[in-house]
Amino acid sequence: MTDPAHPRPVLLITGAARRVGSVIARSLHAAGYDLALHYRNSQADMQALCKDLEAVRANSTCAIQAELADIERLPQIVETCVARYGRLDGLVNNASAFFPTEVGKTTVQQWNELFVSNAQAPFFLAQAAAPFLKSTQGSIVSIVDIYAERPLARHPVYSMAKAALAMMTLALARELGPDVRVNGVAPGAILWPESGKPYADQAELVARSALKRTGTPEDVASAVLFLLRDAKFTTGQILKVDGGRALVI
Structure with missing residues (x-):
């Protein structure tokens, strides 16, 4: 149901108010997209973002x-x-919860929070969006994680939830083709979680990557734009944007 009165392409981005989500929003807006920007609690950040873009x-x-x-x-x-x-x-699908869960002490609430944001919501949003995306030959891009393939210590439930998101990407690429392309981006060291990791761990992790430096939110945004706009013959793929970290993790 494309509206000829609105010729610019339109994106829905979850978790768009802050951090990588806001950079994705700014980059895609600069590329000519109009945006529906989801947020949960960060009202002031969202208002500032919309003011800038408007x-x-x-x-x-x-x-x-x-x-x-x-x-x-x-x-x-x-x-x-x-x-x-x-x-x-x-x-x-950018919104994500991230925190450690210790085996033996993990609660149902923690399980639900991690799976809701990282797997459940992306699937049901994709399901709701699919009929509209089919009419525009649109696409879905989810922000996955390298830990969907190899678990992060002390984060088993997070790793499991991202693995579900990775499989969702593959499954929906098959289910929604040929009309809708479905891909993912798996970032490496971009922004450290606000809950923090020991600096020594961060430095060691970066030193072991092929490029030996951290990436930027703009690197992630560029990959998202590529998969949305330019990769017309690409579906069911998860693009690693990790500086070669997955080679040695």
């Missing part, structure tokens, strides 16, 4: 507050986007 191009953003754990709300996020713009060309 100064560049008026009427090009739509902020949507929602708790992704509310599964009944997820189709409404997509519907709000389509009602605003008349079309949907891409979904970027």
Whole structure:
């Protein structure tokens, strides 16, 4: 249901208010996309982001507050986007929870929080978005993690949830083809989690990578843009943006 009155492509990005999500939003906006930007609690950050983007191009953003754990709300996020713009060309599953879970002490609440943001919400958002993406020959890009392949110590549930997201990427590429392409980006050392890791661990990790440096949020955003816009014959792929870290992890 593409609206000829709105010729610019439209993206829905989850977790877009801060950190890598906000850089993805800025980069894709600069590339000509109009944006529906999801956030949960970071209202002030979202307002500042939208103000900046609207100064560049008026009427090009739509902020949507929602708790992704509310599964009944997820189709409404997509519907709000389509009602605003008349079309949907891409979904970027960026929102993610990240924290350690110790075996023997992991709670159901911790399990649910990690799986909701990293697996459940991306799937049900993709399901709701699929009919609209089919009409625009659109695509889905999810932010996965190198730890979907090899577990991170002290983070078993997070690693499992990202592995589910990786398999979702492959499965939906098969299920939604040929009309919708589905891919992922697996970042390495970009921004350290706000909960923090020991600096020695960070330095050692970077030193062991092939490029021996950290990446930037812009590196992730460039990969997302490539998969959304340019990789027309690519689906079911997870692009590592890790400076060669996966070679030695």
